[in-house]
Each structure stands twice: as C-alpha cells, then as structure tokens.
Amino acid sequence: MTISRMEKVEVFTSESKGRGLKATKEFWAADLIFSERAYSAVVFDSLTHLVCHTCFKRQEKLQRCGQCKFAHYCDRTCQKDAWLNHKNECSAIKKHGKAPNENIRLAARIMWRIEREGTGLTEGCLVSIDDLQNHVDSFGEEEQKELRLDVESFLHFWPPQSQQFSMQYISHIFGVINCNGFTLSDQRGLQAVGVGVFPNLCLVNHDCWPNCTVIFNNGNHEAVKSMFHTQMRIELRALGKISEGEELTVSYIDFLNVSADRKKLLKKQYYFDCTCEHCEKGIKDDLFLGVKDEPKPSQDVVKEVIQFSKDALEKIDKARSEGVYHEVVKLCRECLQKQEPVLADTNIYLLRILSVASEVLSYLQSFEEASDYAKKMVDGYMKLYHPNNAQLGMAVMRAGVTHWHAGLIEVGHGMICKAYAILLVTHGPTHPITKDLEAMRVQSEMELRMFRQNEFMYHKMREAALTNQKMQIMAEPNNDAAPAMFHKKQ
Numbered sequence: 086m087t088i089s090r091m092e093k094v095e096v097f098t099s100e101s102k103g104r105g106l107k108a109t110k111e112f113w114a115a116d117l118i119f120s121e122r123a124y125s126a127v128v129f130d131s132l133t134h135l136v137c138h139t140c141f142k143r144q145e146k147l148q149r150c151g152q153c154k155f156a157h158y159c160d161r162t163c164q165k166d167a168w169l170n171h172k173n174e175c176s177a178i179k180k181h182g183k184a185p186n187e188n189i190r191l192a193a194r195i196m197w198r199i200e201r202e203g204t205g206l207t208e209g210c211l212v213s214i215d216d217l218q219n220h221v222d223s224f225g226e227e228e229q230k231e232l233r234l235d236v237e238s239f240l241h242f243w244p245p246q247s248q249q250f251s252m253q254y255i256s257h258i259f260g261v262i263n264c265n266g267f268t269l270s271d272q273r274g275l276q277a278v279g280v281g282v283f284p285n286l287c288l289v290n291h292d293c294w295p296n297c298t299v300i301f302n303n304g305n306h307e308a309v310k311s312m313f314h315t316q317m318r319i320e321l322r323a324l325g326k327i328s329e330g331e332e333l334t335v336s337y338i339d340f341l342n343v344s345a346d347r348k349k350l351l352k353k354q355y356y357f358d359c360t361c362e363h364c365e366k367g368i369k370d371d372l373f374l375g376v377k378d379e380p381k382p383s384q385d386v387v388k389e390v391i392q393f394s395k396d397a398l399e400k401i402d403k404a405r406s407e408g409v410y411h412e413v414v415k416l417c418r419e420c421l422q423k424q425e426p427v428l429a430d431t432n433i434y435l436l437r438i439l440s441v442a443s444e445v446l447s448y449l450q451s452f453e454e455a456s457d458y459a460k461k462m463v464d465g466y467m468k469l470y471h472p473n474n475a476q477l478g479m480a481v482m483r484a485g486v487t488h489w490h491a492g493l494i495e496v497g498h499g500m501i502c503k504a505y506a507i508l509l510v511t512h513g514p515t516h517p518i519t520k521d522l523e524a525m526r527v528q529s530e531m532e533l534r535m536f537r538q539n540e541f542m543y544h545k546m547r548e549a550a551l552t553n554q555k556m557q558i559m560a561e562p563n564n565d566a567a568p569a570m571f572h573k574k575q
C-alpha cells in the first residue's frame with residue numbers, strides 16, 4: 086500500500102487490527118503528536134441555543150443567526166468562521182421549516198463539504214471520508230431500522246439543488262458517524278455538547294491501557310491580536326515514552342471496568358474484540374473486584390453486597406435524574422455502610438458510590454463529608470488508572486477543590502498540584518481547564534502560606550470570605566455515563 090504520512094506519524098496496516106497509526110519519531114510524556122480540526126461537527130439538539138455552533142463553548146449570551154434563527158454564536162468572529170459550513174444548512178433549515186436532528190445535520194454538513202471539495206483526501210488528512218469504516222454490515226435489526234429512518238429524514242431535508250448521492254453512500258456516511266463520531270465537550274469539560282468527525286483520529290486504534298490521550302480544545306480568540314487566536318480542534322498527546330515505529334493508541338472507553346465488561350462494551354459499540362494486553366491477561370481485574378483482607382468475608386457475603394450495590398446504583402441513578410439529591414445522599418450512605426466492611430478500597434462498586442456521593446454532596450455544599458468520600462475515591466483511582474490518565478486528573482482536581490472548599494487547605498492544595506501535573510500532560514498548558522487549575526494552584530498556595538503562618542487568621546479570613554461572598558458552586562451533577570470517546574447512540 087502507499088504509506089500516507091504527516092510529519093510525525095504514518096499509516097500502516099496489520100493483519101490483526103487493520104489500519105493504524107505509528108510514530109515516526111520518539112515521543113515523551115506531554116508531547117503533542119498531532120492536532121486536527123473537525124471535518125464537520127454539530128451541537129446536540131438539546132443545547133443548540135446554549136452552546137456556540139463554532140467553538141462549542143457554553144455561554145451565558147449567544148447571538149442568533151438572523152436568517153435561520155437556529156444557529157447560535159459567541160460573537161461575530163465565531164459567526165464569520167461558521168459561514169462556509171453553515172451557508173447551505175442555513176437555507177435548507179429555512180426551507181424545511183425547522184432543523185432536523187443532530188445526526189441528520191452532521192451527515193448533511195459532511196455531504197456539503199464533499200460537494201465543495203470532492204471525495205478525495207482533504208489537506209492534512211491521512212484518510213478520506215470514503216475510506217473510513219462504517220460497520221453497516223455488522224448492524225443488528227434495531228440499528229438497521231434506525232439507519233433507514235435516518236436516511237429517510239435526510240432525504241426530506243436535503244435540497245434538490247445540492248449534489249445528489251446514492252442511498253448506499255448516504256448509509257455509509259451514517260455508518261461513519263455512528264462509530265467514528267467524536268464527543269465534544271464544553272470549555273470546562275463538564276458536559277458533552279456536540280459531536281464531530283476527525284478522520285485522522287479515526288485511524289488511532291484502541292487499547293485499554295493506551296500510550297496516548299485525545300483531548301478536545303475549544304480554541305481561543307480572546308487575544309486582541311488575531312495571530313494568537315486558535316481554532317477548535319482535537320489534540321493527541323503522548324502519556325509516556327513512545328519509541329519510533331511504535332503503534333499509537335487511545336482508549337475509546339473508561340478503564341474502570343473488569344476486562345470482560347470492557348470487551349463486551351467495545352464489541353457492542355465499536356464491533357471489535359479487544360485483544361489488548363490488559364484484556365488478555367485480565368490485568369487489575371483482581372483489584373476491580375477486590376475484597377477486604379482481614380477479616381476476609383465469605384463468598385456469600387461478597388455476593389450479597391455486590392447485588393445490594395447494583396440495586397442501589399439503579400435507585401441512585403433514578404433519584405439523580407429526578408434531581409432528588411437528598412435521596413441520592415441517603416442511598417449512598419446506606420450503601421457505603423454495607424460496602425465498607427467487605428469491599429477493598431479499589432473495588433469498582435465502592436468507587437462508583439464514592440464518586441456519586443462526593444459529587445452530589447459538593448453540589449449541596451456539604452464539603453466536609455464530600456471531601457472525605459472524594460479522598461477515598463482518589464486513593465482508589467491512583468491504584469487503578471495510568472498515572473497520566475485524563476479522567477484521573479479531572480477526578481483529583483474535583484477532589485482538590487472539594488477539600489479547598491471544606492477548609493482542608495493542605496490536602497486540597499496538594500491535590501490541585503497533583504491534578505495540574507496530570508493535566509499538563511493530558512490537556513496541555515493552554516487548555517482552559519489547565520489554566521483554571523493554574524489559577525487555583527496559585528490561590529491555594531497563597532492561602533496555604535497564610536494558614537501555616539497564622540492558622541487563627543486564616544480561619545477568620547475564610548469565615549469572612551464565606552459570609553461575604555457566595556462560594557463558587559459546583560456544577561449540577563448530571564447523569565451522563567462516563568464519557569465514551571466516540572459518541573454513539575445507546
């Protein structure tokens with residue numbers, strides 16, 4: 086085959102995994118391997134008036150497109166940047182009477198781009214949209230039905246004067262979106278807000294213990310000089326040393342699951358059997374299901390506690406989605422009482438409850454109890470995740486902020502520093518979350534110094550700060566599952 090390459094990576098084919106990307110030079114932790122702009126991207130249906138359609142930042146105030154009244158933007162800069170991709174969409178929405186769903190909008194944007202640029206390789210792309218996998222042949226009956234509905238709605242929306250595509254080609258595009266659509270998040274990384282297609286990223290194969298991580302960066306055009314402006318993009322970064330010639334991998338799913346469950350999920354969502362080392366050898370499975378050493382509980386007791394935990398998690402999910410947070414807290418406390426004498430500190434059922442409990446209690450501003458749970462959660466995570474895992478970094482950051490709010494400045498500052506070190510690797514120094522963390526690190530360091538000099542004064546100052554100004558409130562807990570890398574309808 087012809088080898089397509091960029092500066093630091095090249096495409097290769099292997100018998101077992103098909104296509105992949107490998108390094109053509111050595112990388113070290115935090116190295117940026119490549120960044121890529123979306124081929125096409127759209128905001129989720131439920132957020133179209135809350136999130137900018139160009140940079141995907143969540144904003145208090147957005148400006149509406151005067152033509153279709155559908156698209157929203159931060160400002161003139163974002164609106165101007167959007168026009169090439171929005172022009173056709175804008176008039177189609179006006180004619181159609183309303184905007185179709187996100188899937189149809191994304192397919193249409195991709196096809197308008199193909200109409201403009203043709204189907205060949207776009208500049209900077211190692212693979213064309215035509216050559217991406219669609220997995221339509223592996224679709225079950227339910228998925229086939231949805232695909233037919235999508236194609237039908239698409240044809241309703243697609244204007245007769247635009248280039249016409251075959252049914253087979255339209256199905257290909259929906260198949261590509263289905264398994265390669267990458268989830269985009271807002272600037273704080275708190276919420277999934279949209280989906281986009283990034284062809285080069287699609288070439289990076291999965292490994293449950295990967296050597297790279299991928300991060301969405303919304304870009305920035307706040308600088309006065311436009312030469313310092315950056316565009317929204319994904320960035321692939323090395324998590325540790327990668328040798329020349331080594332395959333680059335990312336994890337499509339969260340690692341905190343026993344290997345059998347990860348394999349099941351990957352098969353269902355991405356249609357492949359994971360043969361990574363961690364799955365083959367079941368590495369860390371014993372920790373995920375760990376139980377207390379002394380006294381070692383009987384198998385029956387363990388079974389009962391696990392079943393109790395599963396039932397509790399279901400009830401908790403329900404109460405959380407209904408916003409009955411005090412009920413969530415009650416259920417968590419009950420479950421933790423059952424779990425703590427039986428399960429080890431790395432057991433995933435215990436960690437899941439601790440995660441919900443700390444998140445919801447922070448939201449309710451019960452920072453002391455929240456920080457206790459957050460500490461236990463982070464201690465467990467450290468034994469399970471890769472030391473530079475992005476999810477670990479975000480969890481340590483939240484735990485640090487919770488401690489800080491609880492007045493536990495020493496532990497809080499330590500955690501914020503730890504999170505900052507991880508995010509420098511995974512998100513890079515210019516990401517808005519890293520910048521937030523840097524500001525928190527400076528602030529908490531100053532408070533820590535004050536605390537060490539004069540504890541009494543420190544508490545006085547804190548009290549005053551608490552009564553005078555409303556504390557920064559944590560984001561409302563949401564029910565989103567752990568973020569899967571690629572956006573796929575469940």
Ligand SMILES: [Zn+2]
Nearest residue numbers: 137140159163
């Ligand atoms: Zn914007």
Ligand SMILES: [Zn+2]
Nearest residue numbers: 150152153175
């Ligand atoms: Zn418009």
Ligand SMILES: [Zn+2]
Nearest residue numbers: 293359361364
């Ligand atoms: Zn695996």
